Amino acid sequence: xxxxxxxxxxxxxxxxxxxxxxxxxxxxxxxxxxxxxxxxxxxxxxxxxxxxxxxxxxxxxxxxxxxxxxxx
Numbered sequence: 001x002x003x004x005x006x007x008x009x010x011x012x013x014x015x016x017x018x019x020x021x022x023x024x025x026x027x028x029x030x031x032x033x034x035x036x037x038x039x040x041x042x043x044x045x046x047x048x049x050x051x052x053x054x055x056x057x058x059x060x061x062x063x064x065x066x067x068x069x070x071x072x
Contacts, residue, residue, distance in 0.1 A: 002047060002071065007031065009052050009071075013041035017052070017069070034069065037062055045071075 001008055006022040015038040021031035039062075042055040050071040058064040 002045060004047060004050075005071070009043060009045060011036065011041050011043040011054055013039050015040070017043075017054070036067065040067075 008020040008022075008028070010018040010020060012018065015036060017034040017036055019031040019034065020028050022028050036054050037056040037059075039059050040054050040056045044053045045051075046053070052069040052071055054067045054069065056062065056065045056067060
């Protein structure tokens with residue numbers, strides 16, 4: 001959970017980061033989708049650096065890698 005921006009970053013393997021924004025204590029809304037790699041479903045958010053790291057597994061011609069996304 002990104003407490004600074006009140007957002008959740010969901011990495012569920014569909015090739016996107018789903019960004020969900022909390023608008024009040026009990027309300028959430030879809031905010032954006034960011035492309036990543038199909039099958040990527042492991043992430044680590046570092047709030048002190050505003051970075052989201054995503055692990056991408058080797059799959060076909062896709063090499064294994066760690067992707068870093070700067071959160072704005």
